[in-house]
Amino acid sequence: MSAPAAELQNVSLRLGGISVLEEVSLRIEAGDYLALLGPNGGGKSTLLKVLLGLLTPDEGSVRVFGQSPRAARGRVGYVPQSFRFDRDFPIRVLDVVLMGRVGKLKRGTVADADREIARAALARVEMAELGTRPIGALSGGQLQRVWIARALAQQPELLLLDEPTSSLDERVERSVWELFAELSQEMAVVVVSHDIGAISRHVRGVACLNRRLHSHPTRELTSEMLEATYGCPVDLLAHGHPHRVLHAHDES
Amino acid sequence: MLEALTEPFFQRVLLAGLLASVAAGVIGTYVVVRRIASLAGGLSHAAFGGVGLGYWAGFPPIAGAAGFALVASLVVGLAERRVRSGLDTLVALVWSVGMALGIVFVALAPGYTPDLTSYLFGSLLFVPWEYVAVAAAVDAVIVAAVLRYHRVFEAVCFDEEFAEVAGVPAERVFLGLLALAALAIVTLIRVVGVILAIALLTIPPAAARPWVSSLGAMMAASTAICAASTLGGLLLSWSLAEHAGLSIPPGPLIILLAAAGYAASHVVAALRGSGGPASRPS
Numbered sequence: 001m002s003a004p005a006a007e008l009q010n011v012s013l014r015l016g017g018i019s020v021l022e023e024v025s026l027r028i029e030a031g032d033y034l035a036l037l038g039p040n041g042g043g044k045s046t047l048l049k050v051l052l053g054l055l056t057p058d059e060g061s062v063r064v065f066g067q068s069p070r071a072a073r074g075r076v077g078y079v080p081q082s083f084r085f086d087r088d089f090p091i092r093v094l095d096v097v098l099m100g101r102v103g104k105l106k107r108g109t110v111a112d113a114d115r116e117i118a119r120a121a122l123a124r125v126e127m128a129e130l131g132t133r134p135i136g137a138l139s140g141g142q143l144q145r146v147w148i149a150r151a152l153a154q155q156p157e158l159l160l161l162d163e164p165t166s167s168l169d170e171r172v173e174r175s176v177w178e179l180f181a182e183l184s185q186e187m188a189v190v191v192v193s194h195d196i197g198a199i200s201r202h203v204r205g206v207a208c209l210n211r212r213l214h215s216h217p218t219r220e221l222t223s224e225m226l227e228a229t230y231g232c233p234v235d236l237l238a239h240g241h242p243h244r245v246l247h248a249h250d251e252s
Numbered sequence: 253m254l255e256a257l258t259e260p261f262f263q264r265v266l267l268a269g270l271l272a273s274v275a276a277g278v279i280g281t282y283v284v285v286r287r288i289a290s291l292a293g294g295l296s297h298a299a300f301g302g303v304g305l306g307y308w309a310g311f312p313p314i315a316g317a318a319g320f321a322l323v324a325s326l327v328v329g330l331a332e333r334r335v336r337s338g339l340d341t342l343v344a345l346v347w348s349v350g351m352a353l354g355i356v357f358v359a360l361a362p363g364y365t366p367d368l369t370s371y372l373f374g375s376l377l378f379v380p381w382e383y384v385a386v387a388a389a390v391d392a393v394i395v396a397a398v399l400r401y402h403r404v405f406e407a408v409c410f411d412e413e414f415a416e417v418a419g420v421p422a423e424r425v426f427l428g429l430l431a432l433a434a435l436a437i438v439t440l441i442r443v444v445g446v447i448l449a450i451a452l453l454t455i456p457p458a459a460a461r462p463w464v465s466s467l468g469a470m471m472a473a474s475t476a477i478c479a480a481s482t483l484g485g486l487l488l489s490w491s492l493a494e495h496a497g498l499s500i501p502p503g504p505l506i507i508l509l510a511a512a513g514y515a516a517s518h519v520v521a522a523l524r525g526s527g528g529p530a531s532r533p534s
Binding site for chain 1 (some may be wrong): 402
C-alpha cells in the first residue's frame with residue numbers, strides 16, 4: 001500500500017491569535033479528486049498552505065506523500081487564488097510557465113526538455129500561441145490559465161487549486177473543469193471554492209471547511225453537511241445527476 | 253569636447269563609470285521590478301557608516317562601505333519577516349542609523365577628513381586605479397551570479413510564494429540579491445556618492461522599461477542608458493570647465509542626463525501607445 005497523497009491529523013492553526021483550523025483530519029488518496037468548499041474565511045486557502053509547507057500548524061501532523069510538506073514540494077503543484085502580481089514585470093508568458101521548473105533546473109539553466117514541458121502545459125490550457133506575449137498584456141481569464149499552466153509545468157502528483165475558475169467566462173470555465181477532470185486521472189487534485197454552485201459533476205469527493213472539516217466520502221452533499229459548514233440552512237436541488245447545488249435563496 | 257577621450261586620466265574615469273554602469277544596469281533591473289528602490293537607498297546610506305568607520309579605524313573607507321552595506325542588507329532582509337515593523341520602517345532605520353554612525357565615526361576620527369564629500373556626492377574625476385579594480389571585481393561577481401541564478405532571481409522577484417513552493421529557498425535567494433545590491437552600491441559611491449547612488453539603480457531601468465519584455469533585455473538597455481549618461485555627464489562636465497569656466501562635478505550631470513532619458517523614453521512610449529503601463533488591456 002503506497003502512502004496517501006496527503007494526510008492531515010488533528011491539525012489546528014491560529015493566525016494572528018484567531019483560530020483558522022480546528023482539529024482538521026483529512027486523507028487524500030493518490031487518485032482522489034476532491035472539492036474543498038466553505039465560506040470566505042473558512043480556512044480553505046490556509047489548509048492548502050499547510051499542505052504546501054508555507055504554514056506550519058500549531059498542533060497535529062501533516063504528511064505529503066509520506067514526507068514533510070517541505071520535503072514533498074517537488075511533487076505538489078499549486079495554483080494560488082490571487083497574489084501580489086505586477087503587470088509591469090517585463091516577462092513573457094512562456095517564461096512565467098517555466099517558473100514551474102525553477103526548483104528542478106540543472107545548474108540554473110532551462111533545458112530543451114523544460115521548455116517542452118512548459119509549452120505542453122500552455123497547450124493544455126489552450127494558450128499555446130500566447131507564449132511570447134508579455135504577461136502584462138493578458139486578460140484576467142488568460143492570466144488564470146497561465147497560473148494553471150505554471151502549476152502543470154511542475155509535473156505534480158498532487159495538484160492544489162485555489163479558486164481556479166473565479167475570473168473565467170462560462171465557456172472557458174467549462175473547458176477548465178474538463179481539464180481538471182482529465183488531470184485527475186493522472187494525479188490527485190484538490191479544488192478549493194467558496195461557490196458551491198461551481199462544483200463540477202466530475203468531482204469524486206467533497207469536504208466542507210469552516211474551521212472544522214466535514215468530509216464526505218462520495219460527492220453527495222447533504223444539507224446537514226452544508227448547514228454545519230455555512231451555519232445556515234441550505235437546500236440541495238437537482239441532487240443526483242447532474243449534481244447541481246443551489247442556495248435556498250435561489251428558489252422556492 | 254571629444255579630445256577629452258584621449259586623456260589617460262579621462263580614460264580611467266570613463267572606465268570606472270562604465271564598470272559602475274554594468275552593476276547599476278543589472279542590479280537596478282531587479283531593484284525596479286521587485287520595487288525595492290527605497291531599500292536600495294537605505295543600503296547606500298547605511299554604507300556611509302562604513303566610510304566613517306574606515307576614517308576612524310584607519311582602513312580604506314570603501315571597504316567599510318561594502319561591509320556596512322552588506323550587513324544592512326542582511327539586517328533588513330532577515331528582519332522583514334521576523335520583526336513586526338513594515339519594510340519602509342526598517343529601511344528608514346538602517347538608512348538613518350548608518351548615516352548617524354558615519355557622522356559619529358568621522359567626528360571621532362583624528363585630524364581633518366579631506367575627501368569626505370567624495371563619498372557623499374561622488375568624485376569620479378579623482379578616482380584611483382584601485383577603485384577601478386574593485387569595481388571590476390564587483391562586476392565579475394554580479395555577472396557570474398546573475399548568469400548562474402537568473403531564473404531563480406526572476407522567479408523570486410515575480411512571485412516569491414510560488415518560487416518557494418516550486419522548491420526555491422526564496423528567503424535565502426532574496427538575501428543573496430540584496431547582498432549583490434549592496435556590492436553594486438559600492439561601485440556607484442565614487443560616481444555619484446552614497447546619497448545619489450539610488451538614482452543610477454532606478455532611473456536607467458525605469459527608462460528602459462517601456463521598450464523591453466524580458467529582464468535580460470532590461471539589464472542590457474539599462475546598462476547602455478547608464479553608460480551613455482555617464483559618458484555624457486563626463487563630457488559635459490569637461491566642456492563646461494573648458495569653455496565656460498564652470499566647475500560642475502560629473503555625478504549630478506550624469507543623473508540629470510539619465511532623468512532626461514527617462515522622461516524622453518516615457519513620452520515617446522506614450523505617444524507611440526506601445527509598451528509599458530499604457531498598453532494594458534482594459
